[in-house]
Amino acid sequence: MKVEKVKVSLNTVDDIPYAPFARPGLVTVNSGFRTQRPVCDKEKCNGCHLCYLYCPDGCILKDGKSIKFDLDFCKGCGICKKICNKGAISFEDEK
Amino acid sequence: MANKFISGNDAFAYGIALSRPHVISAYPITPQTTVVETLSSFIANGTLNSEFIHVESEHSALSAAIGASSVGARAFTATSSQGLLYMAECLTYASGGRYPIVMMNANRSTALPWNIYGDQRDSISLLDHGWIQAYAEDAQEALDLAIMSFYIAEHKKVSTPFMVNLDGFALTHTYEVVDVPEQEKVDEFLPPFETDNKLDLDEPKNLGFSAGPDTNTEFKYHEQQGMLNAYEVISECEQKFKAIFKREYPGLVEDYYASSADFVIVTLGTIAGTVKDAVDTLRSDGKKVGLLRLRYLRPFPNEEIVKLLKDAKAVAVLEKDISFGNEGTVYTNVNSALKKGNVTCPTSNYIGGLGGRDIEKHQIIEIFERITSMQSEIKFIGLKGE
Amino acid sequence: MAVTVKNISDDELFFGHKACGGCGGALAVRGALKVLGRRSVAVVPAGCMSAVAFNYPQLCFANNAIISTFAGTASMMTGIEAGLRALGKKDFQVVGFAGDGGTGDIGIQALSGAIERNDNVLYICYDNEAYMNTGIQKSTLTPFGARTTTTPVGSKVQGNRSFKKNMFEIVAAHGITYAATASVGYLPDFLNKVEKASKIQGTKYIHVIAPCPTGWGIKTEDCIEVAKEVVDCGLWYLAEFENGEFKLNKRPKEFTRIDSYIKRQGRFKHMTDEDIENVVKARDQKWNFINKYFN
Structure with missing residues (x-):
C-alpha cells in the first residue's frame, strides 16, 4: 500500500468537497527537487537494504537482492549513498 | 414527559x-x-x-x-x-x-x-x-x-x-x-x-x-x-x-406583537422576558409597541426582520454588547437587514446589561418613549449620573 | 519479533510529501507508520510535516491523517481515540507527530493533560531543534549556542543562550506509562520502540532526534550520520522510561568529540571554545545524572 498518483479536476465549485476531507493522492511528483540522480551498481550491492530503510522519501524499492529507485519522487538527498557500506550507490548529473 | x-x-x-x-x-x-x-x-x-x-x-x-x-x-x-x-x-x-x-x-x-x-x-x-x-x-x-x-x-x-x-x-x-x-x-x-x-x-x-x-x-x-x-x-x-x-418554536425570530407595532424593540436572550412585560403594560395603555426576539444571530434572520419590521415607525436594538469604536454588533446586523429590505424607519441602539447589570422594566419603557420621539441615537442605558 | 529491515512492511504510508531532501522528520514519520500500519490515525499539528504533506489536492498519508491546531495535537488525539472507542471501533492506533516547538512549547499543556489521563495514544515528537517550517526560529528545545533566525549571531549575543529543555524527563515525571528517546541515526532502535509502544495500553511518548539539514547547516546526505553522532558524543541518549524507572539502552564506551559534532554544523560554526566547554560541562552533568538514576 502506498499513496498513489491521482488525477484531480478542480474546475468548478462542485469539484471541491464541501469540507476539507479527501482520499489520499498525489497530483505532482518530486523529481524537480533533484539535480543529481542515484545509480546503483548491482555488482557491489549486497542487498542489505539499509538504503531502503533510511530513505526519508520511501523512494528505494527492494528489488530481489538489490534495489531500484523511484525517480518520480527521489529528491536526490544522498542519504542512500552515505548509508551504503559497499559504496554501491553513486550520483550522476541529471541529463 | x-x-x-x-x-x-x-x-x-x-x-x-x-x-x-x-x-x-x-x-x-x-x-x-x-x-x-x-x-x-x-x-x-x-x-x-x-x-x-x-x-x-x-x-x-x-x-x-x-x-x-x-x-x-x-x-x-x-x-x-x-x-x-x-x-x-x-x-x-x-x-x-x-x-x-x-x-x-x-x-x-x-x-x-x-x-x-x-x-x-x-x-x-x-x-x-x-x-x-x-x-x-x-x-x-x-x-x-x-x-x-x-x-x-x-x-x-x-x-x-x-x-x-x-x-x-x-x-x-x-x-x-x-x-x-x-x-x-x-x-x-x-x-x-x-x-x-x-x-x-x-x-x-x-x-x-x-x-x-x-x-x-x-x-x-x-x-x-x-x-x-x-x-x-x-x-x-x-x-x-x-x-x-407538541411544543412549537417560531423559527429564527419570535414575533411578540412586532408585526403589528409602530415601535419595536429588537433584542435577544433573557431580557426579552422583561421587554415582553413592558410591551404588555404599554399595549394595555393602547400603545402600539412590540418585541422582535432574535433567536438566532447566525444564520442571521434578514428576511424575517424585514417581514416583521417593514411597517414599523421606529426600531430600537437593545443589546448586551458593543463593538468599541462603532456600535452594538446586533444593531449593525439589524440595520443591514433593514437596508437590504428597503425598510427606512429610524433605528436606535441601546447598550445595556454589561457585566450583569439589570435592565429594568422602566428602562425598557423609556426606550419605547425615546424612539417614539427621537430620530436615531446610540446610547448606553443606565449610565450613572444620568 | 524485532522490527528489522528484512521484515518491516513495504507499505509507504507517508509518501510523495514535499519535505526538504534529507529530512530527518520525514524519515521518522515514514518509519513509524511502516511499523504502526494502515489502521493508524495520524494527528499532525501545524509544522513541517503538515506543511509538506497536506496541501490539497496533494495528500500524502495513505492512512487516516488530520492536521490539528498547533497547540492541540494531544487533545485532538484524545478526542479521536475517545470517539473511535465510543463508536465501538477496535484495533486502531492514534499517533501524533509533532515537532519540538509543537511539543515542548505550544503543545506541552495538552500533552500533559493526555498523559495525566493516560489516554491510549502514542505521541511522537520529531525533534529538529527549532521552528523549521517557519524559517528556523528558536524553540525551547533549541540547543545552547545554536544560531537560529531569532537567535542570530551578532556582536553582542551569539546564538541561543539557553539550554535544551528535556521533554523526555518532563514526560516521565508525569509517571507516564511508557516513554523513550530515540534518534533517526539509530533507526532500528526507534522503530522497535514504536513497535513496543504500539502494544502498550495508555499514553506513550517517543522523542526522536531528527536533524533538519536546512536548519542545522549540514549536507542532506549527512542527516543520518549527524543523528548518530549526537548520540555518540553524549549530547543525546537512547533510553526508556517504564514502570517508573529509567533505563539506558546504549552506553557509549567513550564519547566522540563534541567539538567535531559542533564544528560540522553551520548553526554552531560561530561557537567559541568557552561555549563548547559549557556544552561539554552540561553533557557531563547530564551523564552524572544518568549514571546515578538510570538502570
Whole structure:
C-alpha cells in the first residue's frame, strides 16, 4: 500500500468537497527537487537494504537482492549513498 | 414527559444527555460549570453513556471535541467568556472543518475588568467564526435547543457547529419548571450522526488539510452555503419537533406583537422576558409597541426582520454588547437587514446589561418613549449620573 | 519479533510529501507508520510535516491523517481515540507527530493533560531543534549556542543562550506509562520502540532526534550520520522510561568529540571554545545524572 498518483479536476465549485476531507493522492511528483540522480551498481550491492530503510522519501524499492529507485519522487538527498557500506550507490548529473 | 424544577444549566444538561453524545469534553468556568457537573453526575450514575474527557483547558476542550467529531462521533462541549475566547482558534477550526459540534456558551462579560456576570460580548464578538449561534430565553427553550442543535448542526446540508447561548446566571442559574422529554421521543426525533467527512478506518482519508489560493475560496463558499442551508433546516427541525414534542418554536425570530407595532424593540436572550412585560403594560395603555426576539444571530434572520419590521415607525436594538469604536454588533446586523429590505424607519441602539447589570422594566419603557420621539441615537442605558 | 529491515512492511504510508531532501522528520514519520500500519490515525499539528504533506489536492498519508491546531495535537488525539472507542471501533492506533516547538512549547499543556489521563495514544515528537517550517526560529528545545533566525549571531549575543529543555524527563515525571528517546541515526532502535509502544495500553511518548539539514547547516546526505553522532558524543541518549524507572539502552564506551559534532554544523560554526566547554560541562552533568538514576 502506498499513496498513489491521482488525477484531480478542480474546475468548478462542485469539484471541491464541501469540507476539507479527501482520499489520499498525489497530483505532482518530486523529481524537480533533484539535480543529481542515484545509480546503483548491482555488482557491489549486497542487498542489505539499509538504503531502503533510511530513505526519508520511501523512494528505494527492494528489488530481489538489490534495489531500484523511484525517480518520480527521489529528491536526490544522498542519504542512500552515505548509508551504503559497499559504496554501491553513486550520483550522476541529471541529463 | 416529566416536569422538573431545575436551573437553565440543568435543563440544558438534560437536553444534551437525551441527545446521547458519544464524547463530552469540557473545562470548568463560571457560570457554565453546573452543566458539566450535571452531565458528569449522569455519567457517574450510569444514566448517560458518554466518554467524558477532563481536559486541561478550553482550547483542549474544543480540540478534543473536533477530534471526536472528525471520526463521526457526536461531540459536546460547554464554556463561557474567557474560556470561549481561549478556544477561539478552535472555533474556526471546527467550522472550517464542518464538524457539527454542539457547544453551550454561558454568556458572560469578558475581562478586563474581571466580571463573572452576564452580557453577550463573548459570543457576539465571535459571530464571524462560522458557528450557528442561537440564544435561549428560558430554561425550556434551552433544553429544547440542546436537542434541536444536534439535528440542525449534523444535518447533511448544514454540517456546521452550533453554539447555544444562555445568559449567565439570569438563565443558567435560574430555576424554572421544565418539561424534560422522554428518551424514546428524543430518539425518534434525533437521527444518528452520519457523515462522510470523517476519518474512516476502512477507507482512509486526509482531513483538515491546507487549501491554497487555488481552492480556498470554494471551501469558504461551501461553508457559507452550509450556514445558509440552516434557514430551511431550522424550519424543518422545528416542525418535526412540534410533531413529536407538541411544543412549537417560531423559527429564527419570535414575533411578540412586532408585526403589528409602530415601535419595536429588537433584542435577544433573557431580557426579552422583561421587554415582553413592558410591551404588555404599554399595549394595555393602547400603545402600539412590540418585541422582535432574535433567536438566532447566525444564520442571521434578514428576511424575517424585514417581514416583521417593514411597517414599523421606529426600531430600537437593545443589546448586551458593543463593538468599541462603532456600535452594538446586533444593531449593525439589524440595520443591514433593514437596508437590504428597503425598510427606512429610524433605528436606535441601546447598550445595556454589561457585566450583569439589570435592565429594568422602566428602562425598557423609556426606550419605547425615546424612539417614539427621537430620530436615531446610540446610547448606553443606565449610565450613572444620568 | 524485532522490527528489522528484512521484515518491516513495504507499505509507504507517508509518501510523495514535499519535505526538504534529507529530512530527518520525514524519515521518522515514514518509519513509524511502516511499523504502526494502515489502521493508524495520524494527528499532525501545524509544522513541517503538515506543511509538506497536506496541501490539497496533494495528500500524502495513505492512512487516516488530520492536521490539528498547533497547540492541540494531544487533545485532538484524545478526542479521536475517545470517539473511535465510543463508536465501538477496535484495533486502531492514534499517533501524533509533532515537532519540538509543537511539543515542548505550544503543545506541552495538552500533552500533559493526555498523559495525566493516560489516554491510549502514542505521541511522537520529531525533534529538529527549532521552528523549521517557519524559517528556523528558536524553540525551547533549541540547543545552547545554536544560531537560529531569532537567535542570530551578532556582536553582542551569539546564538541561543539557553539550554535544551528535556521533554523526555518532563514526560516521565508525569509517571507516564511508557516513554523513550530515540534518534533517526539509530533507526532500528526507534522503530522497535514504536513497535513496543504500539502494544502498550495508555499514553506513550517517543522523542526522536531528527536533524533538519536546512536548519542545522549540514549536507542532506549527512542527516543520518549527524543523528548518530549526537548520540555518540553524549549530547543525546537512547533510553526508556517504564514502570517508573529509567533505563539506558546504549552506553557509549567513550564519547566522540563534541567539538567535531559542533564544528560540522553551520548553526554552531560561530561557537567559541568557552561555549563548547559549557556544552561539554552540561553533557557531563547530564551523564552524572544518568549514571546515578538510570538502570
